[in-house]
Every structure is written in C-alpha cells, then in structure tokens.
Amino acid sequence: MRGMFTMKTIRVLLADDHKLIRAGLVLVVQQQPDLQVVGEADDGRQAVEMVNSLKPDVAVMDIGMPNLNGIEAAQQITQSHPQTAVVMLSMHADEGYVLRALKAGARAYLLKDSATSDLVQAIRAVVEGKSFFSPAVSKVLLQDYLRKMRRTGAEDSYDLLSPREREVLQLVAEGKSNKEVANLLNLSVYTVETHRAKIMQKLNLKGVPELILYAVRKGIIS
Amino acid sequence: MSDSHLKREEGLPSTKVRLTLLFSFGGLLALMLVAGLQALDLARQLHAQEEQLRQAFLARTQPLLVLSSTICVYNDRMQEFLLSQDPQAEGLTGQVFSQLSGEINSTLKMFPQARQPEERALIESLQRLFTEQQGMLDPMFSWSPAERHRQARRLLQEKVVPEQARIHETSERIALWDAEQRGETDRQIFASFSSLQARQSSLFALSLAAGFALSLASAFYLLHLEREGQRRYKELARSRSQLEELSARLVDAQESERRSISRELHDEVGQSLGALLVEVGRLSATLPPAEPQIKEHVDKIKTVAETAVQTVRNIALLLRPSMLDDLGLIAALEWQGREVSRRSDLEVEIQSSQVSEKLPDEYQICIYRLVQEALNNAERHSSAKNAKVVVEQTADQILVSVSDDGRGFDSQRIRGLGILGMEERVRRLGGTFAIDSKPGSGTTVRAAFPLLKLTP
Numbered sequence: 001m002r003g004m005f006t007m008k009t010i011r012v013l014l015a016d017d018h019k020l021i022r023a024g025l026v027l028v029v030q031q032q033p034d035l036q037v038v039g040e041a042d043d044g045r046q047a048v049e050m051v052n053s054l055k056p057d058v059a060v061m062d063i064g065m066p067n068l069n070g071i072e073a074a075q076q077i078t079q080s081h082p083q084t085a086v087v088m089l090s091m092h093a094d095e096g097y098v099l100r101a102l103k104a105g106a107r108a109y110l111l112k113d114s115a116t117s118d119l120v121q122a123i124r125a126v127v128e129g130k131s132f133f134s135p136a137v138s139k140v141l142l143q144d145y146l147r148k149m150r151r152t153g154a155e156d157s158y159d160l161l162s163p164r165e166r167e168v169l170q171l172v173a174e175g176k177s178n179k180e181v182a183n184l185l186n187l188s189v190y191t192v193e194t195h196r197a198k199i200m201q202k203l204n205l206k207g208v209p210e211l212i213l214y215a216v217r218k219g220i221i222s
Numbered sequence: 223m224s225d226s227h228l229k230r231e232e233g234l235p236s237t238k239v240r241l242t243l244l245f246s247f248g249g250l251l252a253l254m255l256v257a258g259l260q261a262l263d264l265a266r267q268l269h270a271q272e273e274q275l276r277q278a279f280l281a282r283t284q285p286l287l288v289l290s291s292t293i294c295v296y297n298d299r300m301q302e303f304l305l306s307q308d309p310q311a312e313g314l315t316g317q318v319f320s321q322l323s324g325e326i327n328s329t330l331k332m333f334p335q336a337r338q339p340e341e342r343a344l345i346e347s348l349q350r351l352f353t354e355q356q357g358m359l360d361p362m363f364s365w366s367p368a369e370r371h372r373q374a375r376r377l378l379q380e381k382v383v384p385e386q387a388r389i390h391e392t393s394e395r396i397a398l399w400d401a402e403q404r405g406e407t408d409r410q411i412f413a414s415f416s417s418l419q420a421r422q423s424s425l426f427a428l429s430l431a432a433g434f435a436l437s438l439a440s441a442f443y444l445l446h447l448e449r450e451g452q453r454r455y456k457e458l459a460r461s462r463s464q465l466e467e468l469s470a471r472l473v474d475a476q477e478s479e480r481r482s483i484s485r486e487l488h489d490e491v492g493q494s495l496g497a498l499l500v501e502v503g504r505l506s507a508t509l510p511p512a513e514p515q516i517k518e519h520v521d522k523i524k525t526v527a528e529t530a531v532q533t534v535r536n537i538a539l540l541l542r543p544s545m546l547d548d549l550g551l552i553a554a555l556e557w558q559g560r561e562v563s564r565r566s567d568l569e570v571e572i573q574s575s576q577v578s579e580k581l582p583d584e585y586q587i588c589i590y591r592l593v594q595e596a597l598n599n600a601e602r603h604s605s606a607k608n609a610k611v612v613v614e615q616t617a618d619q620i621l622v623s624v625s626d627d628g629r630g631f632d633s634q635r636i637r638g639l640g641i642l643g644m645e646e647r648v649r650r651l652g653g654t655f656a657i658d659s660k661p662g663s664g665t666t667v668r669a670a671f672p673l674l675k676l677t678p
C-alpha cells in the first residue's frame with residue numbers, strides 16, 4: 001500500500017510589532033506546504049509566552065519590539081527552549097546587532113528588506129542546525145572587515161590557521177557540536193577542542209558568536 | 223540726546239552729572255586757590271599797614287622827644303654858662319646858643335599839624351618852656367662876669383632849676399604820651415589783623431563746608447552707583463540662569479521631538495514602506511515569466527521602495543539611533559564609529575571599560591551626541607585619518623574622550639555652535655568639558671560626568 005508520505009511540518013512563530021510586515025511574512029510562510037504558522041506575536045513578552053505554550057520549531061523575531069525587545073526575548077527563549085531555533089529580523093545590517101543576536105542564541109539574521117525572499121531559506125537552515133545570514137548582511141560585514149584591514153594594515157590572521165583548523169572553524173561556525181565535528185573529521189573530541197582553542201586564540205575571538213561573525217565576514221559561511 | 227538717555231538707562235553717569243561733578247570739584251579748587259591768594263594779599267596789606275602805622279607813630283613821637291631833649295640840653299648849657307668862670311673858653315658863646323635856639327625853632331616849625339589836643343598841649347608847653355628859657359638867657363649875655371657870679375646862685379635856685387624840673391616833667395609827659403601812642407598803634411594793628419583773620423577764617427570755613435558737602439554728595443552717589451551695580455549684577459546672574467534653564471529645556475524638547483519623529487518614521491512610514499517592499503517582493507515572485515516589461519516596472523518599483531526605506535531609516539537613525547535604546551550606549555557608539563568609517567576616510571575605534579548598558583537616558587543621549595558632534599567635526603574639518611573614542615566608567619563618574627589625528631584648531635579662538643552646545647549639555651548634567659587642540663597636532667575632546675547613583 002502506498003503510504004501517505006507525511007512531511008514533517010515545521011511549526012513557526014512570527015513576532016513583529018509591524019502588523020503589515022508580519023502579515024506579509026505570514027503569507028510567505030503559508031505558501032510553503034511544509035511550513036505552518038502556529039502563532040503571531042506583537043511584542044517580546046507575548047512572543048516568549050507563546051513559545052512557552054506552543055513550543056514551535058522556529059521563532060522568527062523582530063529586534064525592535066516593545067515591552068521586551070527581540071534580543072532579550074531570544075535570550076530567554078534559547079535558554080528555556082533550546083529546541084526552538086531563533087531567526088532574527090532586523091532593519092540594520094550592522095555587526096553590533098548581529099553579534100548581539102548571535103550571543104542571544106539566534107542562528108539566523110535576516111534583513112527586513114529581503115525578509116520575504118530569505119525567510120523560507122533561513123527557516124529551513126536553522127531547522128537543520130545551520131546558520132543563515134541575509135546576503136546583504138554578509139556583504140556589509142565583509143566590507144567593514146576588509147576596510148579595517150586595509151586601513152590599519154593588519155595582517156589577515158586567517159592565514160595563520162592551518163588547513164585542519166580552517167576545517168574546524170567552518171564546521172563550528174555552521175553550528176556543529178564538538179562531537180559532530182569529531183565524527184566528520186575523524187578526530188577525537190579532545191583534538192577538536194584543542195583546535196577550537198587554538199583557533200580562538202589565533203583569531204583573537206572571545207566566543208562562538210564572535211567566531212560565527214568572523215566566519216560570516218570571511219564568507220566561510222553565509 | 224539719545225546717548226545720554228541710554229546712559230541714564232544703564233545707570234551710568236550722564237553728561238549732566240559729569241559736568242556737575244567737574245564744576246563742583248573745579249569750583250572747590252578755585253575757592254581754595256582764591257582763599258590762599260587772598261590770605262597772601264591780606265598778609266601783605268597788613269604788613270604795609272603796620273609799616274605805615276609805625277612810620278606815623280615815629281613821625282609823631284620822635285620829633286617831640288628830640289625837641290624835649292634839645293631843650294634840656296639848652297637848659298644844661300645855660301646852667302653851665304651861669305656857673306663857668308670863662309664861658310668863652312668852654313665854647314658857650316652867644317653863637318652856640320643862637321645856633322641851638324635856631325635848631326629848636328626850626329624843629330618847632332617843622333612839626334606837622336597837631337591833630338590831637340594832647341599833642342598840641344605838649345608842643346605848646348615845650349614852646350613856652352623854651353621861650354621862658356630864652357627870656358632868662360638873653361639878659362645874661364650882657365652881664366659882667368662878676369654880675370653873673372652874683373646872680374648865678376639865685377637864678378639857679380629860683381629860675382633855672384625849677385625850669386629844669388618842668389622840662390623833666392614835660393619829658394615824662396611826652397614819654398607817657400609816646401607809650402599811649404604805641405599802645406594805640408598796637409591796638410590798631412591787632413584790630414586789622416583780627417578782621418583779616420575773621421575774613422580768612424570765614425573763607426576757609428566756606429571751603430571746608432563746600433568740600434565736605436561735595437565729598438558727602440560724592441559718597442552718596444558712589445553708594446548709589448554701587449547699589450545700581452549690584453542690582454545689575456543680580457539681574458545679569460538671574461538672566462543667565464534663566465537662559466541656561468531655557469537652553470536646557472530647549473535641548474530636552476529637541477531630543478524628545480527627535481525621538482518621537484524617529485519613532486513615527488519607524489512605526490508609521492517605515493512600516494508602510496516595509497509592507498510595500500513585501501508586497502512588491504510577492505508581486506515579483508508571482509510574475510509570469512513571459513512578461514519582461516512588467517518585470518522591468520516591478521523591479522523599478524522595488525528599487526525605489528528600497529531606496530525610500532533606506533532613506534527613511536537613515537533619517538530616523540540620525541534623529542535617534544534605536545541602538546541606544548535596544549543595545550545600550552557602547553553598542554550605539556560602535557555603530558556610529560562604523561558608520562563614520564564606512565562613509566568617510568576616517569577610521570574610528572571605540573574603546574570602553576565597565577560601561578553599564580543601562581545608563582540613565584539623559585547621560586546616554588548626551589554622550590552619544592557629544593561623540594557624534596566630535597566625530598562629525600573630525601570628519602568634516604580636520605582631514606583626520608584615525609579617531610579613537612574612549613568611554614570609561616568608574617565608581618562615581620563616567621569619562622569620555624574623543625581624539626583624532628587631524629589638523630587641529632585654535633580651541634581658544636574658534637568655538638563653533640556645535641562645541642558650545644556640547645559644552646552646555648555636559649555642564650547641565652554637572653559634568654566638566656574640555657577641548658585640547660593646537661593647529662597641527664590633532665584634537666581631543668574630553669568630558670567627565672559625576673554619577674550620582676548607579677543602576678547596576
């Protein structure tokens with residue numbers, strides 16, 4: 001008997017205080033057969049409550065919301081519901097916001113300008129544990145980085161990494177855990193940890209969010 | 223006239239007052255000068271008068287004394303003549319006697335008209351004495367020496383000696399009269415001196431009174447001016463504080479207006495434009511591929527909408543960066559730094575130490591605007607290549623500094639409105655503000671704010 005091929009429905013929560021924008025995004029999501037909008041929120045507090053009650057797979061959050069802004073809401077959500085992936089929406093393609101969003105646990109950062117075209121891609125990426133950044137964001141981050149290198153005459157520390165370290169860097173930036181990296185590269189977890197520490201040191205990075213940001217700048221991930 | 227009117231309004235001495243003062247002081251000086259000159263003149267007059275009186279006195283008494291003593295001498299000679307054995311040998315001839323009498327007569331004739339009865343009486347008695355003596359002597363010349371010898375004792379006793387006594391008496395009277403005259407003269411001199419002194423004293427008293435009145439008036443005027451000055455100063459201080467308050471309120475109003483406009487732009491216009499973009503995106507996605515012309519138009523709409531969104535966003539961010547509210551001061555400053563670095567040749571670095579993400583809004587916005595202004599100036603005027611912003615928070619204050627390696631400027635002379643505005647805002651929060659800049663050696667803007675209580 002031909003069984004019903006049930007695709008896993010990805011349950012999505014949309015939070016944005018701009019109703020018109022939100023309506024547009026809802027339509028975009030609903031057009032995808034495997035995506036389902038399970039709730040809409042007007043502000044950060046409502047978003048957190050809805051995540052608590054609805055437990056969606058993905059929460060799409062605007063940064064600039066009243067009552068509790070998107071970043072703080074994301075922080076709360078990722079801490080209390082680690083299985084819910086957060087996609088950040090913002091008007092700003094600026095590393096300050098991106099870094100903050102990453103630190104709060106978001107895995108994707110989209111510009112509102114291109115949200116309609118990027119959203120579906122972003123949702124699918126974060127569900128698979130990957131990260132996603134609007135192309136414009138990557139572009140700005142890269143430009144800023146290059147300009148600074150050029151002006152301050154600093155060396156591109158990427159050249160200091162060994163090939164193995166570069167592999168580790170990419171995988172970590174993509175969101176893989178140490179165990180997953182070890183499996184993929186046929187290394188022990190211990191070796192992976194050592195490589196990670198080395199990478200952080202050579203590139204002068206303080207944490208994973210900074211590492212991800214660096215990777216985005218360099219175009220290692222998108 | 224408008225000039226003096228202005229001066230009166232300002233409380234400054236007008237021309238009238240100035241002239242009054244000039245004339246009063248001038249008059250006082252003139253008065254004192256006149257008094258001095260008059261004193262000198264009167265002293266001279268007094269001296270002359272005294273001299274005159276003395277001369278008159280001498281003219282009166284001297285001749286009398288001379289006369290009386292000459293008559294006495296005559297009498298003495300007469301006695302000698304009577305008693306001597308050989309008058310010829312002793313030089314007591316008729317010639318000698320006639321010479322003496324001649325002298326006496328001429329002296330008598332030379333006398334000025336006697337004005338006082340006393341004087342006249344004295345002269346008359348002298349004259350009488352003399353005449354008597356002459357009468358006695360004349361017959362003696364015709365006597366023989368024996369006759370003379372016989373008559374001598376008798377004459378001496380009866381006539382000559384009494385005569386001598388009378389002469390002495392008269393001499394004494396003359397002396398007395400002389401003393402009286404001298405006393406009279408002294409009195410006159412004293413009286414004239416007294417009147418001079420009185421006049422002089424009154425003149426000096428007048429000068430003193432005038433001087434006193436003038437200084438009193440000046441003192442009062444001075445006090446008045448001082449009071450005016452105080453009043454003006456208080457007024458000025460009050461105006462200044464009113465001005466400061468006004469400017470502070472203007473700044474507050476400006477910031478809150480900016481905030482509300484920014485929010486409106488974001489919420490109303492931004493939202494509409496965003497929705498527009500969304501719809502255009504969907505339209506573009508649902509376009510039939512066989513209509514390239516429509517796609518062209520839709521793409522154009524998309525571009526215009528995107529530009530509009532960018533523009534509105536930039537305006538809103540310029541008015542009030544949402545980062546200040548969302549991510550805190552340092553994140554906002556870092557964004558500012560990156561924006562400046564992106565759009566100009568200036569590379570901005572932000573350094574911070576212990577700065578709270580939840581500073582009171584008025585501090586945040588003040589520091590933000592300060593850095594914004596400083597970076598704008600560096601970008602526009604100084605051709606700097608690098609700028610560094612340092613924000614440090616300690617237990618009781620926040621320190622901010624913005625330094626660049628640009629051209630620098632003479633911070634003593636050039637104070638633009640932007641800089642004044644910065645300074646005013648910093649001072650209003652109780653902070654200190656300083657600019658170090660010299661042409662050719664970059665610029666550093668520094669501010670320090672005391673934090674009264676910290677929200678951890």
